Amino acid sequence: MINDIKKQSEQKMKKSMEALGHAFAKIRTGRANPAILESVMVPYYGSDTPLTQIANVVVEDARTLSVTPWEKNMVPQIEKAILKSDLGLNPSTAGTVIRVPMPALTEETRKELVKTARGEAENTRVAIRNLRRDANADIKTLLKDKEISEDEEKRGLDDIQKLTDKYIAEVDRVLAEKEKDLMAV
Numbered sequence: 001m002i003n004d005i006k007k008q009s010e011q012k013m014k015k016s017m018e019a020l021g022h023a024f025a026k027i028r029t030g031r032a033n034p035a036i037l038e039s040v041m042v043p044y045y046g047s048d049t050p051l052t053q054i055a056n057v058v059v060e061d062a063r064t065l066s067v068t069p070w071e072k073n074m075v076p077q078i079e080k081a082i083l084k085s086d087l088g089l090n091p092s093t094a095g096t097v098i099r100v101p102m103p104a105l106t107e108e109t110r111k112e113l114v115k116t117a118r119g120e121a122e123n124t125r126v127a128i129r130n131l132r133r134d135a136n137a138d139i140k141t142l143l144k145d146k147e148i149s150e151d152e153e154k155r156g157l158d159d160i161q162k163l164t165d166k167y168i169a170e171v172d173r174v175l176a177e178k179e180k181d182l183m184a185v
Contacts, residue, residue, distance in 0.1 A: 002156040
């Protein structure tokens with residue numbers, strides 16, 4: 001039973017790390033990355049659709065993304081959606097291709113993005129700690145119901161703590177990489 005609790009906790013902690021990865025992908029660095037445009041929604045036949053589902057987004061060079069819609073008549077809507085997004089990007093259209101240059105980041109912008117990254121990392125740490133709390137509560141319930149011994153409870157709590165420490169260290173490592181990436185000129 002304790003092994004089941006550990007497995008569930010580890011799966012949930014992995015999902016928290018994946019969510020952090022997605023959040024970090026949306027925080028733009030000075031380099032072009034197609035993940036930046038994943039959050040852009042475009043009105044498409046009456047419903048908002050993710051940009052990546054109606055166009056091909058590729059890295060043209062280190063500082064430029066190229067967006068090629070699959071339908072030519074979508075070019076103006078896509079351009080408008082990119083402008084409206086809070087990403088601070090100014091697309092330019094050349095025929096059916098929309099080029100999105102990545103503006104150079106100022107020192108102030110970099111510091112703000114680092115703060116945002118730290119906030120996301122802290123949210124993930126809190127989520128991991130909450131998972132630890134839930135797992136510990138489940139283990140203590142097993143002890144209270146006399147389904148496990150006190151020694152098994154102690155081992156289970158230790159294992160959950162080691163798991164938590166491992167994932168918190170991983171969050172710190174990923175955050176350090178993102179900060180280094182953001183502060184690189």
